[in-house]
Amino acid sequence: MTAEALAQRPPAPPRPWTRARIAGWVLLGLWAAAGLGLALFLVASWNPELFSQYAPRYLSGLWVTIQLVAISVAVGALLSIPIAYARLSRNRVLSWLGYAYVYVFRGTPLLAQTFLIYYGFGSFRPQLEAVGLWSFFREAWSCALFAFSLNTAAYQAEILRGAIQSVPRGQWEGAAALGLHRLQALRLVVLPQALVVALRPYGNELILMIKGSAIVAIITVYDLMGETRRAYSRSFDFQTYLWAALLYLALVESLRHAVDWIERRITRHLVR
Amino acid sequence: MDALALLSFGPTGWGDEIAWGVLVTVSLALATLPFGLALGFLVALAKQSPEPSLRAAGQIYTTIFRGLPELLTLFLVYFGVQIGLQRIVRLVIPDAAIEVNSFVAGMIALGVVFSSYASEVFLSAFKAIPRGQYEGGHALGLTDAQTMRLVILPQLLRVALPGLGNLWLILVKDTALVSAIGLSDILRQAGIAARVSREQFLFFGVAILIYLALAVISSAGISAIERRVGRARPAR
Numbered sequence: 001m002t003a004e005a006l007a008q009r010p011p012a013p014p015r016p017w018t019r020a021r022i023a024g025w026v027l028l029g030l031w032a033a034a035g036l037g038l039a040l041f042l043v044a045s046w047n048p049e050l051f052s053q054y055a056p057r058y059l060s061g062l063w064v065t066i067q068l069v070a071i072s073v074a075v076g077a078l079l080s081i082p083i084a085y086a087r088l089s090r091n092r093v094l095s096w097l098g099y100a101y102v103y104v105f106r107g108t109p110l111l112a113q114t115f116l117i118y119y120g121f122g123s124f125r126p127q128l129e130a131v132g133l134w135s136f137f138r139e140a141w142s143c144a145l146f147a148f149s150l151n152t153a154a155y156q157a158e159i160l161r162g163a164i165q166s167v168p169r170g171q172w173e174g175a176a177a178l179g180l181h182r183l184q185a186l187r188l189v190v191l192p193q194a195l196v197v198a199l200r201p202y203g204n205e206l207i208l209m210i211k212g213s214a215i216v217a218i219i220t221v222y223d224l225m226g227e228t229r230r231a232y233s234r235s236f237d238f239q240t241y242l243w244a245a246l247l248y249l250a251l252v253e254s255l256r257h258a259v260d261w262i263e264r265r266i267t268r269h270l271v272r
Numbered sequence: 273m274d275a276l277a278l279l280s281f282g283p284t285g286w287g288d289e290i291a292w293g294v295l296v297t298v299s300l301a302l303a304t305l306p307f308g309l310a311l312g313f314l315v316a317l318a319k320q321s322p323e324p325s326l327r328a329a330g331q332i333y334t335t336i337f338r339g340l341p342e343l344l345t346l347f348l349v350y351f352g353v354q355i356g357l358q359r360i361v362r363l364v365i366p367d368a369a370i371e372v373n374s375f376v377a378g379m380i381a382l383g384v385v386f387s388s389y390a391s392e393v394f395l396s397a398f399k400a401i402p403r404g405q406y407e408g409g410h411a412l413g414l415t416d417a418q419t420m421r422l423v424i425l426p427q428l429l430r431v432a433l434p435g436l437g438n439l440w441l442i443l444v445k446d447t448a449l450v451s452a453i454g455l456s457d458i459l460r461q462a463g464i465a466a467r468v469s470r471e472q473f474l475f476f477g478v479a480i481l482i483y484l485a486l487a488v489i490s491s492a493g494i495s496a497i498e499r500r501v502g503r504a505r506p507a508r
Contacts, residue, residue: 018323020321020322020326021325021326023323023326024318024321024323024325024327027325027326027329028325028329030329031329031332103484103487104480104484107441107445107483107484107488108445108480108483108484108487109445109446109449109459109483110445111448111451112476112479112480112483113480115459115463115476115479116476116477116479116480119463119466119472119476120466120473120476123471123472123474211339211340211342212341213341214341214342214343214344215343215449215452217343218343218452225341225343225344228344238351238352238355241344241347241348241351241352242348244344245340245344245348248339248340248341248344249335249336249339249340252338252339252340253335253339
């Protein structure tokens with residue numbers, strides 16, 4: 001472009017200070033003030049003794065949270081396959097059973113489920129001891145793992161079912177026309193398409209599990225939340241909660257961005 | 273003692289205590305709903321605004337409150353508000369002790385979490401409404417506020433209803449967390465009954481069944497509302 005052509009365009013008019021713009025900057029200013037206040041509070045209440053005492057515990061708590069979520073999501077993924085199969089089955093009884101499982105676990109609070117398993121199964125101690133399962137149900141950690149796996153299995157079964165149903169019937173028929181067995185059709189044709197659809201819901205479920213896993217602190221598992229509560233009850237220093245909030249936010253946000261990145265990569269062929 | 277006697281209403285049974293817990297849970301959820309809806313709508317308004325600074329402010333809000341565990345938000349509000357208020361009040365009265373009501377703390381925390389999810393539901397509902405609706409409102413001589421209230425909002429609510437129904441079900445489940453800050457909801461009352469009577473499985477099982485009943489009633493209510501709202505839709 002020549003200098004002459006540039007000169008012909010009139011300068012953009014200054015953007016007026018509308019009410020929305022003022023409100024936006026005021027709100028942003030409030031957020032900035034809140035962020036600055038948080039930073040100043042954390043700096044002002046910086047306590048090397050507290051830090052050296054609790055920082056390693058927070059890290060081990062974070063590691064417990066990650067383990068808990070990773071194991072229960074993996075076990076839940078395995079469990080979700082038969083449940084999704086039952087939900088999709090043409091057999092009335094089977095599909096009703098699948099529906100009932102999903103409804104019960106999605107309709108009640110995870111905390112109540114965890115309590116039922118951790119405290120409630122204690123009512124059957126003699127029976128559990130007889131079959132040798134008592135050592136499993138005595139531990140808060142394994143009870144939490146068990147409850148979370150059952151719970152996330154219900155959610156993941158719905159994700160899987162929705163994703164498989166989102167693949168058009170013609171894909172199954174096409175696979176059948178090519179002479180593929182139903183299982184082959186599922187593995188080679190349907191699942192690759194279904195999993196693209198399911199990626200975002202799976203990512204959301206993972207994030208929900210990370211957030212939901214904080215409740216194990218109530219049944220005395222020392223995950224990140226548990227360590228935070230312990231630190232607060234000993235020091236009565238509010239910054240203990242703020243550090244936990246920052247750690248959780250960092251964990252969830254990095255996971256969310258990772259899912260976004262993967263989704264962008266695996267849907268490159270769909271971009272027009 | 274058998275299960276029926278334990279669950280009876282009376283001095284020996286726990287029925288009345290648990291019924292009180294149901295009342296607390298339901299009233300907490302109902303009290304949170306309007307607060308969360310209004311806040312969520314305002315945040316959605318900010319996020320769909322053409323003004324970038326307003327959008328950014330709304331985005332920060334959802335990022336924070338959707339990223340924090342609900343339990344942590346609850347503790348942050350419960351202890352944070354308590355400490356904050358105490359500091360302010362002590363400037364005037366040096367040895368005041370402030371106790372924040374756990375019902376109010378629960379309402380604020382759950383409402384804030386609810387609103388951050390509701391704002392996303394409203395935002396996608398806003399996208400479903402064609403520009404022509406705004407233009408039509410202006411062409412009739414309505415002000416911005418009138419267009420929003422009389423033209424956009426009725427359509428918006430209809431589109432947002434299924435999403436908001438889901439959020440209501442999540443809200444009812446999330447109320448169980450307030451038992452951790454000492455509010456006598458279903459789960460806490462059931463827990464006390466379980467500890468005293470040593471019938472842990474019975475009482476936590478009853479709690480689960482009550483939550484399930486609340487979910488069934490809520491779903492029935494939501495689909496009744498959806499049917500009613502759907503009926504008003506003009507034929508196309």
